[in-house]
Amino acid sequence: MNFSKFGQQFTEQTGISQLMDDLGDALKSDQPVNMLGGGNPARIEAINEVFLRTYQALGDDGADGNGLASTALSSMSNYSNPQGDAGFIDALVGFFNRHYDWQLTRENIALTNGSQNAFFYLFNLFGGEFVQDGETVHKSILLPLAPEYIGYSDVHVDGQHFLSVPPHIEDVTHEGETGFFKYRVDFEALENLPALKEGRIGAICCSRPTNPTGNVLTDDEMAHLSELAARYEVPLIIDNAYGMPFPNIIYSDVTLNWNDNTILCFSLSKIGLPGVRTGIIVAAPKVIETISAMNAVVNLSPTRFGAAIATPLVKDDTIKDLSDNEIKPFYKNQARLAVANLKAELGDYPLVIHKPEGAIFLWLWFKDLPITTLELYQRLKANGTLIVPSEYFFPGIDVSDFQHAHECIRMSIAADEATLIAGIKGIGEVVRAVYDDAAK
Missing domain, CATH: 3.90.1150.10 (Aspartate Aminotransferase, domain 1)
Known part of the structure; x- marks a missing residue:
């Protein structure tokens, strides 16, 4: 065959x-x-108890006077539109604006069937073969600090399109003890990459905290990467699967920023719901429109069950607590x-x-x-x-x-x-x- x-x-x-x-x-x-x-x-027992109570409440709300099914049944028996469950998207808009004042609208958020699905979309949108001024240009995804997430490696539909920079390795202490090191971005090497200067980079991407290392890029490093992406007119993609504001497995004193040139990716997996396969993309409307179109072709629509569980937790900030x-x-x-x-x-x-x-x-x-x-x-x-x-x-x-x-x-x-x-x-x-x- x-x-x-x-x-x-x-x-x-x-x-x-x-x-x-x-x-x-x-x-x-x-x-x-x-x-x-x-x-x-x-x-984590306390987390599981909240999920179980929320799940049970979805099924117990029953049919209303018009004969509409419970939230749980509705979430399983109806497609969302390709952008994702509208109620969850509205809850996320309110959550991010409440905590970060990003002035998001519904047009800034799309859902995917997990963050792995999101990166399949994004890396194929911004990496691979481009036609510019009648010429074919091959563009890579720039990973400014390797090692990086194992799941990125094989998502391109036509070979691999990654360019990475080895890290600076610095001896550090941790909680007063020696025997530790930390990776730092080598910005000198990054700034001098021929591929960046020659327009052969389609996007810059980093995870924060980094899977596999637990490294957290500092606010200064993130600001430098954001400036670099803007200078070369490519998006900065940030993988927040473990980061702020949920599940917030991040111990450094750092901030989370967003602008139209930034694509933020979140997930419900690491709060304890990997099986519901729910990813979240926050981006400019053009990116969201394209992700929604890809959802329609690849999945028809994103799964709604994770959205149904998470919506009340996002609305009342339980997810942050x-x-x-x-x-x-x-x-x-x-x-x-x-x-x-x-x-x-x-x-x-x-x-x-x-x-x-x-x-x-x-x-x-x-x-x-x-x-x-x-x-x-x-x-x-x-x-x-x-x-x-x-x-x-x-x-x-x-x-x-x-x-x-x-x-x-x-x-x-x-x-x-x-x-x-x-x-x-x-x-x-x-x-x-x-x-x-x-x-x-």
Whole structure:
């Protein structure tokens, strides 16, 4: 059977497909697996109780005097328009204007079936083949700081169109302790990129906090990126899947800004609703119109069930209260627990940890690791612990001669305490053996 060039992309093993396959296999395994590899959010009891009550209320509101069905049934039995559920969009307009005074209207927001769906749209809108003045120009998505999210890598319909800049690596302290580092944007390299100066960049994109590292770009870095995007007349796309205002898993004192040249992407996944597949795009009306048209072709319309659950939580700011008072403190405590256990297991070995500033992961750097983290991943999986190796997180960079890209792993901190501690113990056992064997 012959596939098109587009179809052939999906016959190859990719980082994201391997990750999802391994997670699925682990769930079916009859052996215990320490799940530290996925992006599934934690099960936080206080959050789940709110979702359950909201869900039950949707079904209990019953038919009204005109015979209209409950909100839950209505959300499942009717399409929205391609832009997304109108009631949820109106609630989001009110929420963002209330908290940020962005002066949004309904024309500034579209919904998608998850943020992965949103980035499929956006990266193919702004990256790939363009026709300008009768000439064909190939434009890339510029990632100003790699490592970046594994799920970006394979969403283009015609090959990969990414250009990334390796980071500055800075030794830092965290909560008074050494043994940490932080990535910084190399703006000198960024400003001198030939592709940027020659008009071969279609958009600039960053995640904040960054998946996989938990790095949070500073307000000064964000302002510089915004100015750079405006100067070269390309949009700045910001992935807020873990950021402000929900789920707000971000510990730095930073602000969230928007303008017509910025595209903000949000998700309901990391507040604890990954299964409802609801993404949110805030952008200029022309972008929203185009996203809505793509929704119509690809999905007919976005799913409405997540919107039905989230609408009352957005209207009364419950979603912000849960993010600030339940979700963020939970992950901050998980990060502290994980750091303490990692230092206990590997304190005498060359481990440094990216400064935990947000998201639901720790990024571990094993300096001068004798094997690649692809091999380390296989050894850990055989030992009952799932992580994600670093090689997959550098789209747009040739990592063949970039040793650092073969020495890190992403470790989720969303597991329950017992699983997290057991997984770190497994990492310690395998990593110590790797270094000890190499020293013999």
